[in-house]
Amino acid sequence: MEYEVVIERLNDQAFGVGYINSKVVFVENAMPGDIVKVEIIKERKNILEGKIKRFIKYSSLRVDSMCKYASRCGGCKLAILDYLETIKYKKEKLEHILKKFGNLDLDIPIVTSNNIEYRNKISLHIKDYKIGYYQASTNELVEITKCNIAMPVINEFLKYLKDFKIKDGSVSIRCNDTNELLIYVKTKDNIVIPEIPLNVVGIVLNDKILRGNYYITEIVNGYKYNVSYNSFFQVNLGVCAKMFDLLDKYILKDSNVLDLYCGVGTLGLSVAKNEKMVYGIEIVSNAIKNAWDNAKLNNISNVKYYCGDVSKVISRIENKIDVIITDPPRSGLDKKTIEVMMKLEPKEIIYISCDPITLARDLKLLDGYSLKYITGLDMFSYTNHVECVSVLYRKSLEK
Template sequence: MSQQNNLIKLNIVDINDNGEGVGKFEEKIIFVPDTVTGDVVLVSLNFIKRQYAYGKVKEIIHSSPYRVRPNCIVSDKCGGCQWQHISPEYQLHIKQNKIVQSLRRIGRFKDISVLPILSSSEIFGYRNKATYPLSYSKSGNVHAGYYQRHTHKLININQCPIQDSRLNSFLAEIKLDIEKQRWTIYNEKTYEGQLRHLALRIGHSTGEVLLTLVSTSSHINEIKKQANLWLEKYPNLIGVLINQNSEKSNKIFGDKTFSIVGEPFLKENFFNIDFKLRPDTFFQVNTQSAETLLHSLLDNLILTGKEKIVDAYCGIGTFTLPLAKRVSHATGIEISYDSIEQAKTNAKANNIDNVVFYQGAVKDILPSLNISPDIVLLDPPRKGCEDGVIETLRRVRPPLIIYISCQPSTLARDLKKICHQNLYKILWIQPVDFFPQTPHVESIVAIRHIV
């Protein structure tokens, strides 16, 4: 097996953390995308190392009982989602097991009990936001879609089954309009051209849509005329914007956004709280699953209304504001100045006056607060909490910590540190499926201080 492109017969026996099928051949671990446990496949090896290799499916010799027909004709090429070939029930099983195994292997938790995963009410059409890279084909047509896995080859699509179906009417037509306008497309190799991404965002509860062109320049020829035509054509489109990003990087949004016509934000109602969302505002992409998570949290917490809570990575107040209505006082901490300003605006618009927001790092703000929180809510990015945050928590010692995680491996790592020397004990763990058709899974963990 020393040469690449060798064909081997492989039994898929597991799924790794990246969602790829796993098999073994001649004592070497083989990772194969687009497979599932129980598949028997003919595989071409294309990346060989000493202890492992990657392969590509050439033929499915025997289909797994967990294999289903994908909903999308480019599902095996597009990098937008990876699991359309796996039955919804088995996807949930894999995600549940992923959390259990991470807690055992990384966290070293032996007798850990994980509640059954809460499924998403929509396994397709759940994404309320899409950002599509743009390119020109060799024939001069505008392409938009997602990059093929592990490449920068753009897979052109006209609709996407996991995004809100109300956004599908835009994609094909907008590409044609860009062609007609002869706007230039950014080339990431030469750094020439203007348009980089087409971004669409919809309010799940309101149906309001924002269309944003990410461009290297704030000036796009005839954009206002075209934007007015779009507003006339699409009844639920309420605003067209330009986001300026001239950086030579793979960052999607730049720091400046300009409203061309219509509104600079859309309205969304989440857990009976009204929010205003801009194109680049961080907000959960699966609105209904986020509400399921919050319902589960409240059911398990059984709040009395007298609690003081700190939301340590509060963003625009997505969880802070619904919780503030159920406790005596809420505090939000967030490193992003723009997010904090939006959180303050959202609190005022909803007449929630028992909440205070601070801009800064959690490790700096938390110990300086003039309150002793009963509950600290953690909802960090995928990389998890910094060591300074965990050290601060162990020093402040709130009675209850609620950790919301989108990455089982960093969750297990952080829980091990928080619970070190039996300072804290895990009460319950609730997985929630935020991202059907992908390997990603969300989970909530309650951790009690041991007195």
């Protein structure tokens, strides 16, 4: 049975929201103003999920998608909106979530940069020699030959990926601004390494180096960073550079800084020149090795790095911590980490978040601190995701 639905808004996951007999219905690939005929594919108590069968009327907000795969691969859900409309959506989403879950009524700006050809890394699945992304919330492969949000050299490499003769597995492709490539393959197949007229600096198979290096070198705001195949690094260097500028602007100078979830040392190294000491903690050993290398690469000596769980290694830092920088995963800060942060009583916390809901939760738990500045970052253009930089000061120091 088909139902006619008027789409009124987008939810936080960028599904269109409408109503059927007073029940909320979420509709993928629908935009506010669309009128659609839908088939119900999931039903819970008061929530329905519908699949578009046909359009009765198209929203005036719709534009021709910049990607032919966007409606199926589940990555760029907002590719059927004008870019400025996607920023408006992210601003409203961020403000709504922080008000709903954090009781914060804010006007939050969104920092932008390149919105296509910006990703310096993509991860692809391979099934029966077909290469692509998984459709959202499924294991159904959407075969692709190009990704419009990936940097051009990555798409050049995609032309040769089938020559590796991988039947089943996954491939991560990372590049830098000088068009060097680092390839990470996970598969049980015996692969072939073809001749490729591109600058491939390293190929890693199942955590073993097959050719070249296990890392690639990125440059952001004049700082060099070696990034290993399994280390985290921001995928949008244009927005990353602006994030560094914000960090430099708001961080307390001449301080002892603790960089939690420090990765390859990116954030801490970018501010070290104005600080007494920077201490980094990270659980991925390759990332810590990169961080030490990156300090040497940039001639920075006032840093120390520790590999392990924060609650177990924090006691090795003897100096009083003045500032904490934290960039946790989407799940946010765990209970133990928050307990450690509160015991350290830093003057300032700079919290970089990739999930507004866990950010709102954690801001409440950091109840000894007040929010002084916040901005959104469009790190993942045309997706429903929005990054965020928050600056908090200890309440007991306020005059």
